[in-house]
Amino acid sequence: MPVDSPVGLDGRVARLAGGLNWFAGYELIAIADGRRVFADVIAVERLDEAIAALPDGQAGAIGALRQRIEGARAPLQLGERVLRFDQPHVAGILNVTPDSFSDGGAYHDDPASAAAAGVAMAAEGAALIDLGGESTRPGSQPVWEGDEVARVVPVIERMAASGTAISIDTRKAAVMEAALAAGAHIVNDVAALLYDERALEVVAKAGCPVVLMHSPDPKSGGHGEHRYGDVLLDVYDWLEARIAAVVAGGVAREKIIVDPGIGFGKSLQENLQLVNGLALLHGLGCPIMLGVSRKRMIGALSGEAPADKRLAGSVMLAVRGAELGAQILRVHDVAETVQAIRVWRGLRDAAMMPRGIL
Template identity: 45%
Template sequence: MSKQSGRGRVAGLPDWDRCAVMGVVNVTPDSFSDGGRWFDTTAAVKHGLGLVAEGADLVDVGGESTRPGATRVDEAEELKRVVPVVRGLAAEGVVVSVDTMRASVAAQALAAGARLVNDVSGGLADPAMIPVVAETGAPFVVMHWRGFLQGDAVHGAYADAVAEVVDELHARVEAVLAGGVAPDRIVVDPGLGFSKEAEHDLALLAHLDRLRALGHPLLVAASRKRFLGRVLAGPEGAPPPARERDAATAAVSALAAQAGAWAVRVHEVRATADAVRVARAVEGARTPGGAPGTDSAEGAR
């Protein structure tokens, strides 16, 4: 664990002295959140650099929507979307994560400069993924996943969501370790919104300590998700559209940072960047002699 934050350190990545902020670049025409806005290499790279300017510590580039009912793109199209953007951002010194379920995309993105593989299937969608990650030594996000969001998989059934997600993630981490990925390069993610209803997502957020007890750094990806729309709508109202959930996302980011998350994954960076820095300052104020100030020029805004 990092001496200063206790959030865990991911080998091969910077050791941020607070919850890190992962900005999202969707190079897709059909993302639930911002599909089509950055569906061009130049625009996507510019957007990623803008996220860094607003306080993102790393940028997650994906070329395939994982929203419920989304049709998978073929391998060639995903490569065409993702690799040039990864290369462009890495060339500018950005810490880049690649969001993919395909081993071939992960391998080419890593060759183009990506430093982290974020696979929402935790290596289950492509049997070649774990060998590729193990061979390259890349850090790897293992997300809780019960299959592609089609049919019955969209709505998960749980007797105890927290216990089942923890147990299933533990089993998956063991499989990834057995496949040769080093323990200090594994990040876990509860998979908010994936085969889960709002009550499941909220329960997981309320018990992030149980997920951290798995012994690996924790990534929380709540940004603009359906459960936030349900919370904001109340019992009778219609959920606000995805892009009107950013304040709620920043609230979750502050809670996750306070609970010891290693990073939060968000579409709108500025509010979350401020939220995690405030959480760090409060954390520092609890420690005798702790510095409640900021950790970078960004915090001086």
């Protein structure tokens, strides 16, 4: 139950993850055998009463969930920059591959041009540049780690020299090590540190932030068919278990970002359900990265528009993500998305102004 503003609603609304969004009610879901058996919406001002009526174990669990949903996310120190999560940020996608689904080949074997493109995206308003040297599109072939290192390290070195914040999009521990040594700040792993058995150790040792993306089959790329009972609950549970394992492996919880993995082993309907239900993931207590830019779901909803004709759909989904509290929006079209989010931010700020009574 989102609301535009808390003005005049003291005690009746709560802030979502310490950000710009406010809400007036919680949806309580009861689950049995992985399926929803009951759901109800409880107003914010009635939640304490509802918790008090529960057995101690359930009351404690729901109280902890409430703290995660409402609590501000810890800022991340990225070199000389600090990334704060009180508003949504744009991460610009930069691929140095010959075969990525949208922009493959544009900067392959040209690190100077690739770095310049990354710096330009930062100038357009991207808080982070997400650099990848291996395509994860359906049907793509794995890249030898040495080749992947050779693709990304020269670009990272050039961007890092300009002070640009960089995440390295890779599944491989050796690439993570080389990229971090060259100046990258975050590891973004579509396999949630499950593809390479050394990946968790590398991230824990580096003490760097990490993005854990949901994948139904991390070892093989995550694009195979998968049967979900309830896609939103299944993704939530998978990410919750993965967070626990990564924390047990030595990574601080406040350095973990989660990604629902839109387009990875999910149907169009399941992708839409995940986007609409994104707010549930705030119960994990971690910042959320949403990557929907130019993805196939947009083409499927718009007459099979090709990847380079999906700008409007990409911006629409990014704004929807911001409305649901996503802290990082991973996009190809930085300038357009930044403009849309700034207008959205202006509307949120205006809603905070007290209005006179006519």
